Each structure stands twice: as structure tokens, then as C-alpha cells.
Amino acid sequence: xxxxxxxxxxxxxxxxxxxxxxxxxxxxxxxxxxxxxxxxxxxxxxxxxxxxxxxxxxxxxxxxxxxxxxxxxxxxxxxxxxxxxxxxxxxxxxxxxxxxxxxxxxxxxxxxxxxxxxxxxxxxxxxxxxxxxxxxxxxxxxxxxxxxxxxxxxxxxxxxxxxxxxxxxxxxxxxxxxxxxxxxxxxxxxxxxxxxxxxxxxxxxxxxxxxxxxxxxxxxxxxxxxxxxxxxxxxxxxxxxxxxxxxxxxxxxxxxxxxxxxxxxxxxxxxxxxxxxxxxxxxxxxxxxxxxx
Amino acid sequence: xxxxxxxxxxxxxxxxxxxxxxxxxxxxxxxxxxxxxxxxxxxxxxxxxxxxxxxxxxxxxxxxxxxxxxxxxxxxxxxxxxxxxxxxxxxxxxxxxxxxxxxxxxxxxxxxxxxxxxxxxxxxxxxxxxxxxxxxxxxxxxxxxxxxxxxxxxxxxxxxxxxxxxxxxxxxxxxxxxxxxxxxxxxxxxxxxxxxxxxxxxxxxxxxxxxxxxxxxxxxxxxxxxxxxxxxxxxxxxx
Numbered sequence: 001x002x003x004x005x006x007x008x009x010x011x012x013x014x015x016x017x018x019x020x021x022x023x024x025x026x027x028x029x030x031x032x033x034x035x036x037x038x039x040x041x042x043x044x045x046x047x048x049x050x051x052x053x054x055x056x057x058x059x060x061x062x063x064x065x066x067x068x069x070x071x072x073x074x075x076x077x078x079x080x081x082x083x084x085x086x087x088x089x090x091x092x093x094x095x096x097x098x099x100x101x102x103x104x105x106x107x108x109x110x111x112x113x114x115x116x117x118x119x120x121x122x123x124x125x126x127x128x129x130x131x132x133x134x135x136x137x138x139x140x141x142x143x144x145x146x147x148x149x150x151x152x153x154x155x156x157x158x159x160x161x162x163x164x165x166x167x168x169x170x171x172x173x174x175x176x177x178x179x180x181x182x183x184x185x186x187x188x189x190x191x192x193x194x195x196x197x198x199x200x201x202x203x204x205x206x207x208x209x210x211x212x213x214x215x216x217x218x219x220x221x222x223x224x225x226x227x228x229x230x231x232x233x234x235x236x237x238x239x240x241x242x243x244x245x246x247x248x249x250x251x252x253x254x255x256x257x258x259x260x261x262x263x264x265x266x267x268x269x270x271x272x273x274x275x276x277x278x279x280x281x282x283x284x285x286x287x288x289x290x291x292x293x
Numbered sequence: 294x295x296x297x298x299x300x301x302x303x304x305x306x307x308x309x310x311x312x313x314x315x316x317x318x319x320x321x322x323x324x325x326x327x328x329x330x331x332x333x334x335x336x337x338x339x340x341x342x343x344x345x346x347x348x349x350x351x352x353x354x355x356x357x358x359x360x361x362x363x364x365x366x367x368x369x370x371x372x373x374x375x376x377x378x379x380x381x382x383x384x385x386x387x388x389x390x391x392x393x394x395x396x397x398x399x400x401x402x403x404x405x406x407x408x409x410x411x412x413x414x415x416x417x418x419x420x421x422x423x424x425x426x427x428x429x430x431x432x433x434x435x436x437x438x439x440x441x442x443x444x445x446x447x448x449x450x451x452x453x454x455x456x457x458x459x460x461x462x463x464x465x466x467x468x469x470x471x472x473x474x475x476x477x478x479x480x481x482x483x484x485x486x487x488x489x490x491x492x493x494x495x496x497x498x499x500x501x502x503x504x505x506x507x508x509x510x511x512x513x514x515x516x517x518x519x520x521x522x523x524x525x526x527x528x529x530x531x532x
Contacts, residue, residue: 006325013324024317028310034459121468161373161443170447171369173378174440182375187440189470216468221447223464254436257386261432264387265346265394272345279337 051133058120059130061212062205065137071205072112079135087134091127093119113199118215147207148233155238156181158231167225175217178239179247188252190217197243207236297467300478305456308485315488316496329491335408343398350392351424354431357385357442362453365446372443381442386435393428396421416490423483430476438473449477 062071078087082104090097090105094117097105109116122130157163160181161171172178172193173186179194200206210232213222227235281289320327333340361368372378400421403413435441452465466474487493 010324014321018321021317021321024313028314030459031306031310034306157373160375161369163373164369170444171373173375174372174443174447182379184375184379186375187438187443189438189444220462220465220468221451257436257439258390258432260383261386261390261436264383265390268350268387268391269342269346269394272342276341276345278341282337285337 051129051131052138054122054126054130055133055137057212058122058214061208061214062117065134069201070208071115071200072117073108075134075137079131084131087131088124088127090117091120091122091130092124095119113201115199120214121216147203147236148229149203149237149240150230150233150235152234152237152241155234155236155241158234159238160186165225165231166228169222169225169227172235177249178242179249180242180245183250184252185249190215192249193239194242194247194249197239203236203240206239207232210235295463297463300474300481301452301463301466302456302461304478305461305481305484308481312484312487316493319488319493320496327493327497329494330412332409332412335412336402336406339398339402339406343395343402345395346391347395347399347424350388350395353388354385354392357388358445361442361445362450365450368442369446372440378440378443382435382440385442386432389428389432389435393425393432396425396428400425416486420483420486420490420492423479423486427476427479427483430472430479433472434476438470 059075063073063075064070066074066076068074082090086102086104094105098109098116154163158165159171159176159178160173165171173181175187175189177185177187177192177194179185185192197203197206200209210227213219213227371381400418403409403417403421448465448469452462455462455465466477483492487495
């Protein structure tokens with residue numbers, strides 16, 4: 001395989017890597033076994049949650065049963081108002097219903113300030129469990145807890161991350177913009193939250209949303225790192241203040257961002273041109289150049 | 294089966310295992326192939342503009358990703374002040390565009406320079422294509438889904454640490470926009486391609502250059518064999 005001439009050198013390198021090879025094979029074996037175990041484990045159905053548990057953890061942020069409108073409609077008697085098929089489809093994937101042009105879904109979106117229900121990622125069995133719970137719910141589940149307003153200044157610091165969240169969640173500013181925080185605004189992975197209080201129908205709706213953060217992207221982070229009650233209160237006060245301030249966010253477009261990046265990259269190319277040591281012209285290049293002159 | 298488990302749990306482990314084991318196999322049984330074939334003698338001008346910008350840009354950007362993985366606390370403290378966040382993001386974006394521009398120059402050079410084309414293997418083009426995809430999806434993530442330097446610590450630091458400690462959690466990545474997912478999957482593809490391509494030269498980073506004694510390299514061309522009218526390549530050898 002190797003030219004015999006190089007054999008002695010190859011032998012040295014071979015010895016040097018022999019220990020690592022056995023280590024790597026061990027590592028690869030562990031990794032393969034682990035991934036096989038994980039995949040087989042994922043096929044096993046997760047511990048079945050009851051409809052009530054699912055409702056309390058994922059729905060009460062926006063819905064009550066007999067407690068009135070919150071971010072979304074009151075779900076009292078909803079099995080009588082809509083067909084079981086419609087409810088199943090809507091709970092499974094609300095965005096799909098809207099884009100498919102379902103008239104009832106479109107009307108709901110209009111009635112609730114354009115706040116789309118997040119796709120919760122529930123399995124068919126879980127949706128069925130929630131539906132059967134809605135048929136016969138506990139009295140007035142999710143009747144809004146009393147709204148506590150905290151310190152808006154502390155809320156602003158929590159929002160941009162000057163004070164870290166107690167349970168280790170990412171700061172809001174990473175993905176969300178609120179006008180007035182930083183002259184260029186915050187992140188754009190999630191929606192602009194300047195007017196979120198109005199969209200969510202007031203402090204009660206926003207407080208409920210902050211308590212569970214039932215949005216799929218946020219659930220990944222915050223399910224295990226929820227906001228503490230004090231943080232929820234401070235952030236709520238901050239959002240209320242931002243909503244009332246009437247400020248608008250800086251319109252930071254990707255073209256403006258790209259222009260900044262391109263300016264920086266051009267500067268780097270300029271530095272290369274000016275300062276990077278270049279090789280002198282080779283003889284063949286010199287010959288070719290003088291020939292054409 | 295859940296696609297997210299395939300792409301964000303099974304595939305990363307397989308590609309990492311392939312990357313480590315095949316690289317070591319190659320180092321043991323094909324030790325002199327741990328390098329990347331230089332084409333500097335065939336074309337130098339475009340190589341200068343593409344090579345330096347690409348290598349410095351990509352290494353600094355990768356260092357940023359590694360920093361976010363290893364020092365998330367320090368990064369979030371830095372980003373807590375919006376002005377510092379903007380400075381970091383603008384720097385990262387400029388380096389990303391610098392690196393991606395370098396890739397475009399290198400790909401253009403590979404496809405148009407006749408002399409370079411002769412020594413170009415399909416794998417060279419695959420590597421450049423994957424790198425370009427990585428650069429473009431990275432730039433889109435940095436602009437459309439800003440501010441990545443901040444949310445990386447909330448999403449990808451726990452995801453990657455979970456992978457490395459055998460407790461993978463796809464809930465963190467599954468709901469992300471597809472461009473970000475493509476950026477991540479593309480990285481795992483590059484990990485799998487690594488040992489079969491010129492990318493292996495990364496493990497041959499010449500660290501010993503820092504400590505070894507100087508080597509003086511002198512070209513010893515015979516000036517008299519060249520045309521008398523032409524200046525010598527090494528005038529120093531002329532009497």
C-alpha cells in the first residue's frame with residue numbers, strides 16, 4: 001500500500017496512532033450503541049398524560065373553561081360548537097387550517113388580533129385526550145390567576161439579559177425586539193413584542209403566556225427552565241410600559257445588515273491588499289508578462 | 294420514525310464516529326494522504342484572494358461557534374448590553390461574508406482555471422459546495438434570524454452538550470426554521486465527508502512550526518540554462 005521507501009517513517013506514525021485507534025473504535029462503539037438505544041427508546045410511546053394534565057400545562061396560558069376570553073377563546077362547551085374533526089385538525093396544526101383557508105379558523109384569527117395559535121406538536125393520542133377532557137372538564141379550569149405587576153426597570157434588564165434569568169433561560173432580546181431596547185432593536189428569530197400586550201388582549205393574557213410560554217421554539221428552552229414568578233411580574237410590567245410608550249422599532253432589514261457585513265468584509269479585503277505579504281512574481285509569470293509587452 | 298431524531302441524533306453520532314475512526318484509519322494506513330494537494334504552483338493570484346479570506350474567515354467564525362459552546366455564560370454577559378451585541382454580530386457577519394466571498398473565488402477558480410481543473414477531483418468540488426452552502430445558510434441565519442450569537446447559547450449550547458454527553462434533546466432544534474436546520478445538518482454532512490476529502494488536512498495543522506528551528510529554503514536554479522536576455526529568477530546568484 002505504501003511505497004517501501006517510506007515504510008520506516010510510516011511505521012513511526014503507525015505506532016503513534018495505534019493507541020488512538022483503539023480508543024476511537026471504543027468511542028465509535030459507544031456512540032453507535034447509544035444512538036441505537038436512543039432511537040429504540042424514542043419508538044416507545046411516552047408516558048400517557050391525561051387530558052387534564054395536557055390542558056393545564058399547554059392550554060391554560062391562553063384559554064379558560066368558563067372563565068372568559070384570554071388570549072384565545074373560552075373553551076366552555078366547545079365540543080358542542082365545533083365538530084370533533086374540526087377540533088382535532090385545529091389542535092393538531094392551526095397554521096395548516098389557516099393556510100388551507102378554513103373560514104372558521106380565519107374568523108378566529110381575525111377575532112383574536114391576528115394571534116395565531118402555536119402548533120403544539122401533540123400526538124394524535126394526546127389530542128384525543130384533550131378533546132375527551134373538554135367534553136367533561138373540571139369546573140372553571142384555568143380561571144386567570146391574579147395578575148402581578150413587577151418592576152419595569154428590572155424587567156427591561158431581564159429582557160436584554162443584563163440580569164440573567166434565574167433558571168438559565170435565554171434572554172428575550174436574543175430573539176425578540178421591543179422598541180427602545182438598543183437603537184437597532186433585538187433579535188428576529190421570534191416576533192416583535194413591542195405591542196404584545198395589546199395583541200394578547202391585555203395584562204391577563206400576557207401574564208398567562210409568560211407563565212407557560214407555550215410556543216414550540218420557546219418550549220425547547222423554557223420547559224426545563226421556566227421564568228420565576230418574580231421574573232414574570234417584572235417582564236409583564238416592562239411589556240406594559242413598552243406597549244403604552246407608543247415607540248416603534250427600528251426597521252432593521254437584512255439588506256442593511258448585509259450592507260454592514262459587506263462593508264466590513266471589503267475592509268478586510270482592503271487590509272489584505274495593503275498589508276498581506278505577497279509572493280514575488282515567479283519567473284514564468286515574468287516571462288509571460290514581458291512577452292506580451 | 295421522527296425525522297428530527299434521524300437528522301439531529303442518529304446522523305450526528307454516525308458522522309462523528311465515521312469522522313474520528315476513518316481519519317485515524319487514514320492516518321495509520323495512508324499517512325501521507327493527510328494533507329491537501331496544493332495548486333499554488335498552477336495559479337496564484339485568485340488563490341491569494343480566495344484562500345486567505347476563506348481560511349482566516351472560516352477559522353475565526355468557527356472559533357466564535359466554539360466560544361459560544363464552551364463559554365456561554367461569558368457570551369450572554371457580553372450580549373446583555375445591546376451595543377456590545379451589535380458589535381459582535383457585525384464582526385461575525387463581516388467575517389462570514391469575507392469567508393463566503395473567499396469560497397466563491399475558490400470555486401470560480403476551480404471551475405475556470407484550466408491548469409487547476411486538471412488536478413481537481415470531484416471531492417474537491419463537493420467540499421467547496423458544502424462549504425458554500427454552510428456559508429450561505431450561516432449568513433441567512435445571521436441576518437434573517439438574528440441574533441444568533443445570543444440565542445445559540447439557549448438553543449445550540451444545550452443541544453450540542455446534550456449530544457456530547459449522550460443525552461440528546463431534539464425538542465430544542467425541531468421547531469427551528471429550516472434554514473437553521475439545514476446549516477446544522479450540513480455541518481454533520483461535512484463531518485462525515487471530512488475523512489474522505491481534503492478536509493483531513495485540518496488535523497495536520499503544523500503546530501510544531503511554532504517551536505521547530507528555522508529552515509532556510511533557497512531555490513537553486515541554474516541561471517545559465519535560461520535565456521541570456523531574461524533576468525534570472527534569483528539575481529542573488531548572479532556574480
